[in-house]
Amino acid sequence: MNLDTQQHSVNVMLRQLSFIRSSLIPFSSYSPRTSPIPPTSIRSQTRATMSTTPIQNESTQQTQRPVQVAQRLEKFKTTIFTQMSILGNKHGAINLGQGFPNFDGPDFIKEAAIQAIKDGKNQYARAFGAPELNSAVASRFHQDTGLVIDPEREVTVTCGCTEAIAAAMLGLINPGDEVILFAPFYDSYEATLSMAGAKVKCITLRPPGFDIPLDELKAAVTSETRAILMNTPHNPTGKMFTREELEAIASLCIENDVIVFSDEVYDKLDFEMDHICIASLPGMYERTVTMNSLGKTFSLTGWKIGWAVAPPHLTWGIRQAHSYLTFATSTPMQAAAVAALEAPESYYTELKRDYSEKKEILVKGLKEVGFEVFPSSGTYFVVVDHTPFGFGDDVAFCEYLIKEVGVVAIPTSVFYLNPEEGKNLVRFAFCKDEETLRSAIERMKLKLKLKRVV
Ligand SMILES: Cc1ncc(COP(=O)(O)O)c(C=O)c1O
DSSP: OOHHHHHHHHHHHHHHHHHHHHHTSOGGGOOTTTOOOOOOOHHHHHHOOSTTOBOOOGGGGGGOOBOOOOGGGTTOOSOHHHHHHHHHHHTTOEEOSSSOOSSOOOHHHHHHHHHHHHTTOOSOOOTTOOHHHHHHHHHHHHHHHOOOOOHHHHEEEEEHHHHHHHHHHHHHOOTTOEEEEEESOOTHHHHHHHHHTOEEEEEEOBTTTTBOOHHHHHHHOOTTEEEEEEESSOTTTOOOOOHHHHHHHHHHHHHHTOEEEEEOTTTTOBOSSOOOOGGGSTTTGGGEEEEEESTTTTTOTTTOEEEEEOOHHHHHHHHHHHHHHTSSOOHHHHHHHHHHHTOOHHHHHHHHHHHHHHHHHHHHHHHHHTOEEOOOOBSSEEEEEOGGGOOSSHHHHHHHIIIIIOEEOEEGGGGSSSGGGGTTEEEEEOOSOHHHHHHHHHHHHHHHHHHOOO
8 A cells, every 4th residue: 555545544534533422422412513523532422322412414404314223323433443543543552452463474375365356256246155165164164074964055255254144134034023142242333233133141261260150051942942153262252162062052953943153263373272063063054054254364354245055045145135135246356265264274374373473472572571461262363451551441441442552452341231341451463573562561661660550
């Protein structure tokens, strides 16, 4: 990106920030002609509701109308990742918040995309995926799990894993169905379940190990439960579900006829133990939707190529939703995704070696700064306890960290149904080049130690 483009992006984000700020003033305190935009903090933005807030429009300053949003999305805010990145840009902070690499994906995949475009692969793809990509996904699934699946009937290509999640929820969950989540959870789960009209039940994973409280889970799964939505390796904690935990989930699901949605986008970032796909456990394939994407494994988060693998009776619902959400996803990128999935084993070995080094730099640095760092077995995230620095909660800490220290982290309270449960924790990402990680640690060493309460 050249400097002009970077400056342009920052300007666009700053304009968005000012829009977010202006659009979050409560309607009751709004006076169209005179009221200036009151100072707001990230906290007031995140906790505000948008359904009765005014809109700022340059051409109709006198006739603003409340922002409108359907009830099912009323409680959700601008995602925390966007908010933190915008604030981070404003303050020139180093972004260890949002989970995207600050380095590029491999040339062989980019070249495959360029070639596909030149070869004229530019019109709509088949709705459920270009045949070559469905086959490549099926063959990777076979290598990873030992299961033989039918690429034509059991693979659906989607716009990133985000769309796979949405299509699975909208295609397989009825209003009122109960779905169990593990908190902290990736933020799209709750919003998508809300769009599907599901009832959400939450089981909290607690530090230091973020183990699944199996007794709580057993008590939660009943004949009312339609599905469990899980994620391993787990964002934000880096926890990987153990075989014992997966077997416990599997036996509860089989006993109670529950389906599993398993988000495995970090499956290739399994450092401390081998990733286990729950669909590969006995009796589970027929009741599991396994969701994945290209973004994390190939450092191409902007490409948004994902997929859902499920038996035909579940694939049907997913494809129905997918047909009316996006219909099909980018044709040339699907062609390049085939090249990605055909990468030799050495690609994955190198990826893990690289990330292990980055992880070591970040974890060691965070410990030296004074954080309590919780063990992370997979993903490119680590979660720490920020309380040694004397802040009341994670949002206050992250605001200080951006504005005064110059580093972006993500407050984890937004990943819980009850934000109180996450208020001591913040997440750092190590999908950044080593110099960036070291600079962020240096900034924290300089400025954070001084604030420490002893
Ligand atoms: C757990 C999890 N699932 C899904 C996604 C989204 O994946 P994609 O970019 O392929 O839509 C993310 C991205 O951060 C994630 O962390």
